[in-house]
Amino acid sequence: MAPTSDFDPQRVRAITLDLDDTLWPIWPTIARAEGVLQQWLDDHAPAAAALGRDKGTLREVRNQMQTLRPDLAHDMSALRRESIRLLLQRAGDDPALAETAFEVFFAERQRVELFDDALPALAFLSSRFPVVALSNGNADVHRVGLGEHFRASISAREFGVGKPDARIFHAAAAAAGVSADQVLHIGDDAHLDGVGALNAGMQLAWVNRAEHPWEHAPLQPHLTVSDLLALCQAFG
Known part of the structure; x- marks a missing residue:
């Protein structure tokens, strides 16, 4: 654990x-989900399945969807569903299959494999503080099986803007019933989590599992930890 600024545990409410990537690694989860989707398309929309095996086509479809629907920029679920629909249309399959495919x-x-430190740290933190999930992604803490540890969950999809916008951090503080300066934000992304939380007036614990350099000086995290149990130790 590396305190790089004046972390004040007494201020945390x-x-x-x-x-x-804070509670679980995301890319193995996404890769597995895409594999299950590909198998479903093989069984129900083989032409789309064939197109979907071409990574270049998939990338083009997703880029086109982001251009066509900028209103969905903060809704990962809608972007994924509409990208599937566009793939089905291109292949000549029934676009109505997009709902079930998604x-x-x-x-x-939602079937995630938690880091070993995640569950004991969540139990520790949620026994002492209200905990609010704050994500730009589309994980559902209840479907993941962690809902009991959270007071609330704020997502970019529901709120309309994502991290690092200070407004979503302030909304999360309000959901916890405190002011932003009474919040400790915990996250792995130095820009989205780190810069966002610091600009919102929160204390920051940066979870840096891979020993990345901090590249956002003069801003600094209040704590840098290699895992969540190291963070818990900061509360004594």
């Missing part, structure tokens, strides 16, 4: 907590 993907996306 609530926790806001990132999900993806649900197949989404159910698997």
